[in-house]
Amino acid sequence: MSAGAQLAGGLLDRFSGFVAELRAAGIPISTTEVVDATEALRHLPLEDRTALKAGLAAALVKQDGHRQVFDIMFELYFSLQPAGPQALFDGLSGGGTGAGTEDLTARELAELAYQALVDGSPEMMAALARSAVDRFAGMEAGRPVGGSYYVFKTLRQLEADQLLDQMMSSATEAGQLEGLLLANEYRRHFGSLREHVEAEVRRRLVADRGAQAVARTLRRPLPEDVDFMHLDRDELAALQRNLQPLARKLAVHLARKRRQRRRGRLDFRATMRRSLSNGGAPAEPVFRSPHPSKPELWALADISGSVAAFARFTLQLVYALSSQFSRTRAWAFIDGIDEVTDLLKGSDDISQAVHNINTQADVIWTEGHSDYGHALTDFVQRWGREVTGRTTVLVLGDARNNYHSVHPSAMAEIAERAHNVWWLNPEPRAYWDTGDSVLAQYGAHCAGVWECRNLRQLRHFVEQLP
Amino acid sequence: LTPRFESPQAVNELLRGVGYLADESTAAVTFLGDRLGKPVLVEGPAGTGKTQLAKSVAEMTGARLIRLQCYEGLDESKALYEWNYKKQLLRIQAEQVTRQEETWEELEEDIFSEPFLMPRPLLEAIRATDPVVLLIDEVDRVEVETEALLLEVLSDYQVSVPEMGTVKAKQIPLVFLTSNNTRELSEALKRRCLFLHLDYPPPEREREIVLAKVPGIEASLADQVVRTVELIRSLELKKAPSVSETLDWARTLVLLSVSHLDAATARETLNVLLKHRSDIERAAKELVASPR
Numbered sequence: 001m002s003a004g005a006q007l008a009g010g011l012l013d014r015f016s017g018f019v020a021e022l023r024a025a026g027i028p029i030s031t032t033e034v035v036d037a038t039e040a041l042r043h044l045p046l047e048d049r050t051a052l053k054a055g056l057a058a059a060l061v062k063q064d065g066h067r068q069v070f071d072i073m074f075e076l077y078f079s080l081q082p083a084g085p086q087a088l089f090d091g092l093s094g095g096g097t098g099a100g101t102e103d104l105t106a107r108e109l110a111e112l113a114y115q116a117l118v119d120g121s122p123e124m125m126a127a128l129a130r131s132a133v134d135r136f137a138g139m140e141a142g143r144p145v146g147g148s149y150y151v152f153k154t155l156r157q158l159e160a161d162q163l164l165d166q167m168m169s170s171a172t173e174a175g176q177l178e179g180l181l182l183a184n185e186y187r188r189h190f191g192s193l194r195e196h197v198e199a200e201v202r203r204r205l206v207a208d209r210g211a212q213a214v215a216r217t218l219r220r221p222l223p224e225d226v227d228f229m230h231l232d233r234d235e236l237a238a239l240q241r242n243l244q245p246l247a248r249k250l251a252v253h254l255a256r257k258r259r260q261r262r263r264g265r266l267d268f269r270a271t272m273r274r275s276l277s278n279g280g281a282p283a284e285p286v287f288r289s290p291h292p293s294k295p296e297l298w299a300l301a302d303i304s305g306s307v308a309a310f311a312r313f314t315l316q317l318v319y320a321l322s323s324q325f326s327r328t329r330a331w332a333f334i335d336g337i338d339e340v341t342d343l344l345k346g347s348d349d350i351s352q353a354v355h356n357i358n359t360q361a362d363v364i365w366t367e368g369h370s371d372y373g374h375a376l377t378d379f380v381q382r383w384g385r386e387v388t389g390r391t392t393v394l395v396l397g398d399a400r401n402n403y404h405s406v407h408p409s410a411m412a413e414i415a416e417r418a419h420n421v422w423w424l425n426p427e428p429r430a431y432w433d434t435g436d437s438v439l440a441q442y443g444a445h446c447a448g449v450w451e452c453r454n455l456r457q458l459r460h461f462v463e464q465l466p
Numbered sequence: 467l468t469p470r471f472e473s474p475q476a477v478n479e480l481l482r483g484v485g486y487l488a489d490e491s492t493a494a495v496t497f498l499g500d501r502l503g504k505p506v507l508v509e510g511p512a513g514t515g516k517t518q519l520a521k522s523v524a525e526m527t528g529a530r531l532i533r534l535q536c537y538e539g540l541d542e543s544k545a546l547y548e549w550n551y552k553k554q555l556l557r558i559q560a561e562q563v564t565r566q567e568e569t570w571e572e573l574e575e576d577i578f579s580e581p582f583l584m585p586r587p588l589l590e591a592i593r594a595t596d597p598v599v600l601l602i603d604e605v606d607r608v609e610v611e612t613e614a615l616l617l618e619v620l621s622d623y624q625v626s627v628p629e630m631g632t633v634k635a636k637q638i639p640l641v642f643l644t645s646n647n648t649r650e651l652s653e654a655l656k657r658r659c660l661f662l663h664l665d666y667p668p669p670e671r672e673r674e675i676v677l678a679k680v681p682g683i684e685a686s687l688a689d690q691v692v693r694t695v696e697l698i699r700s701l702e703l704k705k706a707p708s709v710s711e712t713l714d715w716a717r718t719l720v721l722l723s724v725s726h727l728d729a730a731t732a733r734e735t736l737n738v739l740l741k742h743r744s745d746i747e748r749a750a751k752e753l754v755a756s757p758r
Contacts, residue, residue: 058494067663181693279555
């Protein structure tokens with residue numbers, strides 16, 4: 001009997017809607033994986049939501065970055081029951097009548113919120129979120145308003161920000177280390193309250209409009225498809241987390257390729273020695289293993305206004321790279337160029353590094369509009385002699401030269417000395433070489449030019465390197 | 467084929483029985499791996515108990531653990547099988563000495579048979595008649611091309627030896643693959659596996675782990691240790707402290723007979739927790755900051 005036949009029809013329908021939605025969100029799911037997940041549904045105890053969620057995720061989602069989308073969709077399609085035991089909240093409110101929270105004043109609710117935020121238990125949060133949405137969100141059936149409006153309204157009326165302030169000042173009194181720990185936990189609890197309120201609002205929207213309609217409003221690009229030029233704060237933080245493993249991959253990749261490509265000289269002694277077991281016939285030649293070489297990466301980053309958003313990403317990437325490569329050096333340029341290796345290495349985190357570079361690096365020569373020609377010529381004059389056959393040069397920029405002279409010979413000279421030159425451009429391919437973009441003239445000397453507007457393209461770049 | 471486990475809950479209890487405190491997801495995926503007969507690909511940062519999971523599952527099911535440690539340059543002869551050509555040579559020479567009349571076909575059949583085959587971990591796991599757990603450790607270290615070696619074993623539980631034919635598994639072993647995610651694994655490999663992401667445990671569970679693994683630690687100190695580690699993990703570091711480093715730190719503090727952690731003690735012992743100089747400096751700076 002097929003797996004599907006044993007499942008209730010309703011569940012199977014729901015499941016296929018769920019898979020369709022995940023695919024629509026861009027998560028690649030093959031037919032085999034759908035079959036696996038259906039099979040999993042048959043084995044897993046359906047009443048155990050955590051196990052069900054984990055099991056379906058294991059069969060369908062093979063990348064950690066996609067898990068967040070999966071979690072939200074799972075909740076829309078499979079968790080419609082009110083979350084958390086009502087009894088717990090009744091006990092807390094001291095009512096015990098089972099009537100819920102309707103009798104509480106806003107003041108009392110705020111006090112409960114305070115308790116829940118200090119404690120941070122998920123049951124309490126869920127209960128709090130439920131009554132807060134009840135009271136404050138003013139949700140009406142059929143009203144065409146997005147969920148975030150209700151979330152905002154609920155959190156504002158709950159006076160959540162003031163609560164956090166209050167908690168933070170109480171943390172300060174708890175002693176130095178304890179205070180730090182508490183502050184860290186409170187921030188986390190606060191984020192979790194927000195998530196619970198969001199989940200609660202979504203749950204009610206689903207009850208009103210159906211899972212599919214809500215899912216459609218929630219459709220957002222996957223982390224790897226978000227354009228670097230339009231990142232919001234959360235996405236920027238997510239990007240930062242994703243860059244570190246990518247930088248490591250790039251480092252591993254470079255080291256590996258170098259090791260593989262070069263085969264050492266014949267090791268005559270070892271070959272003779274091994275031949276003894278074949279009766280003296282040197283059947284298996286032995287080669288010396290090549291010297292492990294240290295990849296050396298030089299990054300040249302355009303940090304001018306036209307690529308301001310990309311520049312932050314660029315610096316993040318370079319920062320991540322510098323922790324992976326033994327010898328990374330970085331330069332920032334606009335119309336002048338300055339080495340920023342020490343500024344990057346000397347800072348604790350990326351925001352400080354960006355600040356240092358913006359305030360201390362000497363990247364403006366005359367007017368502060370990008371001038372690739374001058375910046376590259378200057379680079380060749382000052383550092384050109386240090387470029388060797390072990391150096392890989394990575395240029396990050398849009399090659400918009402503001403109609404200054406191009407000096408492609410500078411690029412040619414870098415390319416001649418270096419092992420490889422790669423160019424990453426944050427502009428869509430269609431805009432290349434239009435207007436003041438002179439990419440082709442530089443690109444001719446590079447080993448490759450890649451469009452790099454989101455993490456997917458960056459990952460692709462790292463993986464397909466020759 | 468009888469399933470090994472009753473329910474995800476049962477897996478969780480069994481794991482606890484051998485001292486591995488798993489979360490519900492881990493238990494559920496392990497349970498499914500058995501029920502669906504699929505390998506489990508475990509991914510996550512170093513030191514979150516990926517390898518230990520496979521070891522613990524072997525221990526709790528009373529199975530033998532067969533481990534294939536992956537590395538760059540791993541090939542067929544190290545992963546699947548190899549012909550013992552020295553023994554084959556001896557066999558041929560022995561025939562010349564004893565002057566037995568044997569046709570080449572007979573001889574060939576003889577030297578490409580069972581006694582001359584040296585099974586490597588994958589073949590060994592397939593041929594085993596006793597219960598086994600196969601652990602393919604750090605699969606991201608092999609090249610993409612070598613990954614293909616694993617595919618036949620992982621999807622059909624069989625190994626093809628051209629001279630002998632196909633060796634099919636007599637039982638479906640539990641298979642775990644671990645990856646530190648230093649490169650993207652191929653789609654083909656991922657499709658054949660169930661995927662489990664193991665992250666650092668939440669403070670509640672890590673506290674439980676510390677209490678279980680560090681004898682003589684007081685609950686209040688365990689609590690402080692775990693919360694401090696969590697704060698440190700939230701910083702931007704080259705290498706965030708792993709669970710085993712948390713345990714080392716807790717043990718150190720117990721040995722120093724610290725009963726209450728303060729910022730000064732924490733700073734002096736940070737080198738147990740963090741292994742990069744810049745990370746230590748970064749964390750030390752954070753620990754003396756004033757709250758907020």
